[in-house]
Amino acid sequence: MGLISIILVLMIFHGTKASNYDDRLSLNYYKESCPYTEEIVRREIEITLIREPRTAAQLLRLHFHDCFVMGCDASVLLDSTGEMISEKQAGPNLNSLRGFDVVDKIKSILEEACPNIVSCADLLAIAARDSVELRGGPYWKVKLGRRDSLIASFNGANQFIPKPNSSLETLISNFATQGLDEGDLVALSGSHTIGVSRCVSFKPRIYNGNIDDEYGYCKRNTVFRRILRSICPKSGRDNAVVPLDFVTFTKFDSEYYRNLIQGKGLLNSDNVLISQDEEGRIVRRVWAYALDQQLFFRSFASSMVKMGKINVITGDQGEVRRNCRVKNTL
Structure with missing residues (x-):
């Protein structure tokens, strides 16, 4: 087994166990080396969101998909090479x-201001926070000091990122693998209050009566189902997109949870929070967030901080990539 293969195996294994590196990260990490880091990131995201509000959901999702594979190390940003398949190619x-x-543009500005200082992993963490707040969501302090991975994990992306057709049991297991509990699952699922999903991610469920019966999907919302079918025909248009939250899909709020209660969650992985919770703990959280947006905001911010510390690389481990798409050359 080659050196890169050995490292990859170790990092994938490491990625299955969440670790708390809070003591290695700092709120003032770039205070001396690049004091305007957060201001630069925020300014560029503000400009981007004026032009395209949906970018907020995209940047939030990038951070999520990064942290769930080997940890928050910007491995998701690496392009494929002759010896490595990018996580971008995973299912x-x-x-x-x-x-x-957007990440490339922000990174180029940071490199011009502070060459080889700000990591791509930290950039993703800041961008996710600012994207949420600028769409009406909560603010949280982001501790910094992450380093960037030298490799990506195609297999890890296929294994650890939750799928849109996941059962509740599978989702709980996925999150537990990362050191996140049921509370984090419910809070972080609220990120689906913004953004869109492709028809291919949920189409079988709006045409398969058996699955509808099992999960109660749209049974009391035939109008909602007709709308989805009009956008996503049985054949074709797999890549057409539908808002995850039909009511306020560009605003970060608690409408997502009200949708779930009304049977209007878009993905199976959304609806199972209600339909498969036999003990009622998760359902109670859904109701609590639906009724109290500020409670949701506090929980979401807390869970994002927790997720942002999953298996981070610090110190002499990893590197600060000059280009987020490729590892540095000597």
Whole structure:
């Protein structure tokens, strides 16, 4: 087994166990080396969101998909090479993950201001926070000091990123693998209050009566189902997109949870929070967030901080990439 293969195996294994590196990260990490880091990132995201509000969901999703594979190390941003398949090519990411061009632009500005200082992993963490707040969501302090991975994990992306047709049991297991609990699952699922999903991610469920019966999907919302079918015909238009939240899909709020209660969650992985929770703990959280947006905001911010610390690379491990798409050359 070659050296890169050995490292990859170790990092994938490491990625299955969440670790708390809070003591290695700092709120003032770039205070001396690049004091305007967060201001630069925020300014560029503000400009981007004026032109295209949906970018907020894309940047939030990039951070999520990054952290769930080997940890928050910007491995999701690496392009394929002759010896490595990019995570971008994995099933959960292919033709659906967006926002790379925005990250590239912000990184180029940071490199001009502070060459070889700010990591791509930290950039993703800041961008996710600012994207949420600028669409009406909560603010949280982001501790910094992450380093960037030297490799990506195509297999890890296929294995660890939750799928849109996941059962509740599978989702709980996926999150537990990352050191996240049921509370984090419910809070972070609220990220689906913004953004869109492709028809291919949920189409079988709006045409398969058996699955509808099992999960109660749209049974009392035939109008909603007709709308989805009009956008997503049984054949074709797999890549057409539908808002995850039909009510306020560009605003970060608690409408997502009210949708679930009304049977209007778009993905199976959304609806199972209601339909498959036999003990009622998760359902109670859904109701609580639906009724109290500020409670949701506090929980979401707390869970994002927790997720942002999954298996981070710090110190002499990893590197600070000059270009987020490729590892540095000597």
